[in-house]
Amino acid sequence: MKPLRLAVVGFGRVGQICAELISQSHDLSLAAIVRRAVSASGKLPETLRSVPVITHFGQARDLDAALLCVPTNAVAEIAAQILQHGIPIVDCVLLHGEALEAHKQVIHKAAVHHRAAAIVGAGWDPGALSVFRSWFALLTPGGATETRHHTGISLRHMAMARTVVGVKDALCAEVRAPDRSLQRYVYVELQKGADPDKIAHAIRADPLFLGEDTQVFPVESLAELEEEGRGVVLDRRGPPGRFGHQHLLLEARFDDTVLTAQVMLAAARAIPQLEAGAYVLPEVSLTALWGERAEKAQREWL
Numbered sequence: 378m379k380p381l382r383l384a385v386v387g388f389g390r391v392g393q394i395c396a397e398l399i400s401q402s403h404d405l406s407l408a409a410i411v412r413r414a415v416s417a418s419g420k421l422p423e424t425l426r427s428v429p430v431i432t433h434f435g436q437a438r439d440l441d442a443a444l445l446c447v448p449t450n451a452v453a454e455i456a457a458q459i460l461q462h463g464i465p466i467v468d469c470v471l472l473h474g475e476a477l478e479a480h481k482q483v484i485h486k487a488a489v490h491h492r493a494a495a496i497v498g499a500g501w502d503p504g505a506l507s508v509f510r511s512w513f514a515l516l517t518p519g520g521a522t523e524t525r526h527h528t529g530i531s532l533r534h535m536a537m538a539r540t541v542v543g544v545k546d547a548l549c550a551e552v553r554a555p556d557r558s559l560q561r562y563v564y565v566e567l568q569k570g571a572d573p574d575k576i577a578h579a580i581r582a583d584p585l586f587l588g589e590d591t592q593v594f595p596v597e598s599l600a601e602l603e604e605e606g607r608g609v610v611l612d613r614r615g616p617p618g619r620f621g622h623q624h625l626l627l628e629a630r631f632d633d634t635v636l637t638a639q640v641m642l643a644a645a646r647a648i649p650q651l652e653a654g655a656y657v658l659p660e661v662s663l664t665a666l667w668g669e670r671a672e673k674a675q676r677e678w679l
């Protein structure tokens with residue numbers, strides 16, 4: 378299959394990572410980087426030097442989609458200009474709930490008028506995290522979700538956990554839940570062959586943690602964890618009842634710029650399969666997001 382020809386609009390943090398990821402992929406090609414006139418003469422990294430930099434969409438040829446990596450308040454206007462050329466768009470606006478729905482409606486009108494598809498809010502949050510949130514709620518109707526962002530979480534070494542057999546080292550963070558109760562996240566680097574469940578049980582059973590809400594997360598490298606600043610815990614509890622307690626937990630540490638760029642690329646792969654109009658990520662099928670790798674992904678993940 379011919380690679381999809383994409384343009385990256387705005388060469389800031391998200392735009393630069395999108396451009397690099399596209400240039401490393403086999404099924405996507407970077408046809409142009411669209412920049413404001415003030416920054417168009419700026420130097421590109423060595424790996425992107427052959428990519429044309431343009432300042433107007435009229436200069437772009439045969440594009441399959443444009444990835445809008447510009448500030449949220451500039452997206453609607455730029456999207457309208459691009460859609461006018463019949464070019465599909467993907468954006469990752471930082472809008473949620475009704476504000477995102479209103480943005481989608483505006484883009485939808487223009488997209489239908491110009492017969493092009495658009496995926497809006499296709500980043501980490503909104504975007505992939507919205508899909509996880511939605512699935513958690515779907516699996517536990519009537520339950521409650523807590524989302525705790527731990528930006529710049531402070532971690533301290535934990536002598537006690539190092540005494541547990543199989544633990545190389547451990548870091549502990551204390552977080553206040555919305556009801557002000559104390560929660561502890563214990564991140565453990567394990568020795569080869571150690572059993573994570575047994576270790577989690579041993580840590581929770583220690584008198585230091587008894588009666589406290591303690592979550593234990595095995596990690597590859599504590600050194601890397603200490604360098605990371607951002608994370609989220611999505612915690613969903615189903616309602617009590619005769620079906621028992623369901624408790625779903627997503628703990629993630631990440632660079633939201635990188636994850637946002639990955640979601641934008643996936644959305645671009647889905648664009649050729651969509652009718653004209655605007656969509657948010659949960660409306661796009663996973664199969665479409667995998668693009669030409671859909672069959673392989675189905676075999677691997679189903």
Ligand SMILES: NC(=O)c1ccc[n+]([C@@H]2O[C@H](COP(=O)([O-])OP(=O)(O)OC[C@H]3O[C@@H](n4cnc5c(N)ncnc54)[C@H](OP(=O)(O)O)[C@@H]3O)[C@@H](O)[C@H]2O)c1
Nearest residue numbers: 387388389390391412413416447448449451471500501502
């Ligand atoms: N959904 C999510 O989870 C998520 C996560 C992170 C970011 N985002 C969104 O992604 C977008 C990009 O974020 P970023 O961190 O890459 O921002 P950034 O580093 O500030 O880059 C934005 C780029 O857009 C261009 N730009 C700046 N002002 C502009 C204007 N008034 N009109 C048109 N273009 C303008 C500039 O590129 P040139 O100099 O090349 O023109 C600038 O480098 C934002 O909308 C942000 O909210 C979403």
